[in-house]
Amino acid sequence: MIEIRDVSKWYGSFQVLKSCSVSVARGEVVVVCGPSGSGKSTLIKGVNGLEPCDEGEIVVDGLNVGVKADLRVLRTRVGMVFQNFELYPHLNVLDNICLAPMVVLKRKREEAEARARTLLGRVGLTDHALKFPAQLSGGQQQRVAIARSLAMDPVVMLFDEPTSALDPEMIKEVLDVMSDLARDGMTMIVVTHEMGFARRVADRIIFMDAGEIVEVRPPEAFFTAPESERARAFLSKILEH
Amino acid sequence: MSAYNWNWAVIVSEPYVGWLLDGLAVTVMLALSSWAIALVLGTVIGLARTLPSAPLRWLATGYVELFRNIPVLVQMFLWFFVLPELLPREAGHWLKRDLPHPEFFSAMVCLGLYTASRVAEQVRSGITSVPPGLAAAARASGLSLAQTYRYVLVPLGFRIIVPPLTSEFLGIFKNTSIALTIGVMEITASSRQIESYTFQGYEAFAAATALYLLLALLLLFLTRRIEARTRIPGWIARSNT
Numbered sequence: 136m137i138e139i140r141d142v143s144k145w146y147g148s149f150q151v152l153k154s155c156s157v158s159v160a161r162g163e164v165v166v167v168c169g170p171s172g173s174g175k176s177t178l179i180k181g182v183n184g185l186e187p188c189d190e191g192e193i194v195v196d197g198l199n200v201g202v203k204a205d206l207r208v209l210r211t212r213v214g215m216v217f218q219n220f221e222l223y224p225h226l227n228v229l230d231n232i233c234l235a236p237m238v239v240l241k242r243k244r245e246e247a248e249a250r251a252r253t254l255l256g257r258v259g260l261t262d263h264a265l266k267f268p269a270q271l272s273g274g275q276q277q278r279v280a281i282a283r284s285l286a287m288d289p290v291v292m293l294f295d296e297p298t299s300a301l302d303p304e305m306i307k308e309v310l311d312v313m314s315d316l317a318r319d320g321m322t323m324i325v326v327t328h329e330m331g332f333a334r335r336v337a338d339r340i341i342f343m344d345a346g347e348i349v350e351v352r353p354p355e356a357f358f359t360a361p362e363s364e365r366a367r368a369f370l371s372k373i374l375e376h
Numbered sequence: 377m378s379a380y381n382w383n384w385a386v387i388v389s390e391p392y393v394g395w396l397l398d399g400l401a402v403t404v405m406l407a408l409s410s411w412a413i414a415l416v417l418g419t420v421i422g423l424a425r426t427l428p429s430a431p432l433r434w435l436a437t438g439y440v441e442l443f444r445n446i447p448v449l450v451q452m453f454l455w456f457f458v459l460p461e462l463l464p465r466e467a468g469h470w471l472k473r474d475l476p477h478p479e480f481f482s483a484m485v486c487l488g489l490y491t492a493s494r495v496a497e498q499v500r501s502g503i504t505s506v507p508p509g510l511a512a513a514a515r516a517s518g519l520s521l522a523q524t525y526r527y528v529l530v531p532l533g534f535r536i537i538v539p540p541l542t543s544e545f546l547g548i549f550k551n552t553s554i555a556l557t558i559g560v561m562e563i564t565a566s567s568r569q570i571e572s573y574t575f576q577g578y579e580a581f582a583a584a585t586a587l588y589l590l591l592a593l594l595l596l597f598l599t600r601r602i603e604a605r606t607r608i609p610g611w612i613a614r615s616n617t
């Protein structure tokens with residue numbers, strides 16, 4: 136489903152990604168973790184071309200991120216959820232969800248709205264369709280953002296630290312929605328520090344450090360017996376608290 | 377030297393009251409037509425300054441620097457006295473002789489192009505103060521660059537700059553008085569004319585001042601309504617100005 140082959144990227148002379156390769160199968164849930172600045176965001180933003188890579192290639196569902204015509208189609212099939220939600224503040228919840236389906240997929244308003252309401256039900260926000268983003272809590276906003284991505288009927292969902300900006304009591308409601316998605320068979324790449332979620336939901340863990348993919352292993356193996364010294368150091372740090 | 381003879385009746389008696397009202401009409405027409413030019417051109421140029429294409433950005437920046445940095449009075453003279461001499465003989469002739477009210481059209485173009493450079497700066501600052509993550513979210517969901525501008529950047533950017541734009545709008549009414557230097561009979565010119573006919577300069581300029589104040593109050597009322605109408609529930613613009 137997703138093929139990342141020998142991808143490298145530089146910011147000036149600083150190399151953010153160092154020849155990263157990994158592939159993700161259909162229906163698989165992969166959690167990416169690693170220290171701050173290790174290149175996790177850059178890697179998943181490479182998957183939908185928000186951060187173009189300098190070397191190597193990324194192919195999603197047969198579409199090459201580096202090819203302009205492919206990229207346009209690819210973005211309609213790859214949903215992305217951001218740390219800061221990034222809901223359009225001037226549109227209400229319903230219009231936030233309907234914008235891309237109507238503008239990009241040319242769906243009719245009634246059709247788009249019907250789908251949006253179904254998705255709002257799925258993320259538990261049926262009653263909030265006409266509110267503006269600033270009138271919702273962080274957890275609600277992030278669930279709207281997930282619904283907005285799902286409205287495009289994506290085949291892959293990318294999450295970049297979806298719960299890092301949330302107050303602790305709201306983290307669970309967002310992780311629950313993500314777990315449901317995973318159970319329904321969505322292909323997902325999730326950057327997160329929520330190790331409990333990783334353990335329960337992930338099929339594999341990608342551990343990154345300093346722009347390299349250091350380990351790619353099933354969660355049980357990764358958490359109980361990390362192979363690399365770097366992963367051990369990382370885990371001992373984040374599992375401490 | 378004799379004492380000044382106050383005579384307030386002058387400003388409400390014919391033909392002087394008619395001159396004042398004609399002046400008011402010219403001021404309003406000049407301001408509105410210049411504003412139309414300024415808004416359209418300023419938007420195009422301001423947006424161009426935020427585009428990825430470097431040549432377009434440079435062109436737009438050049439325009440802004442040129443028109444913003446030459447005093448308006450000088451620009452007024454350039455348009456009215458110098459331009460007809462620079463054009464081919466035929467065109468220059470047409471401008472000076474055949475075009476009805478050449479001074480009005482020179483003033484309109486002058487104020488329109490000058491204010492466009494100021495509007496462009498506001499538009500640019502509005503667009504750049506839209507949080508970049510919103511554009512990323514739009515692009516990630518498949519919107520093209522043009523669609524991202526149309527549905528996200530422009531609606532938000534313009535809401536952010538409603539207050540400075542309304543003050544530019546008020547400013548163009550004040551700047552119309554500069555047009556008297558090339559013979560446009562707007563409010564200030566009319567009151568000077570009344571002074572030279574009646575020697576009641578204080579009354580005439582008091583009347584002019586009152587008309588400008590009245591205009592300003594009316595515009596302020598209008599713009600407050602626009603500001604209220606474009607406000608986004610709960611959202612505080614993260615403006616960088």
Ligand SMILES: Nc1ncnc2c1ncn2[C@@H]1O[C@H](COP(=O)(O)OP(=O)(O)OP(=O)(O)O)[C@@H](O)[C@H]1O
Nearest residue numbers: 146149151169170171172173174175176177178296
């Ligand atoms: N636009 C940029 N210009 C220069 N350097 C950048 C840019 N974006 C990111 N970097 C650098 O690239 C490195 C990797 O960034 P990235 O955001 O991918 O890390 P991350 O693993 O997601 O970290 P975090 O956990 O803090 O989100 C960091 O050192 C960062 O400073």
Ligand SMILES: [Mg+2]
Nearest residue numbers: 175176177296
């Ligand atoms: Mg990151």
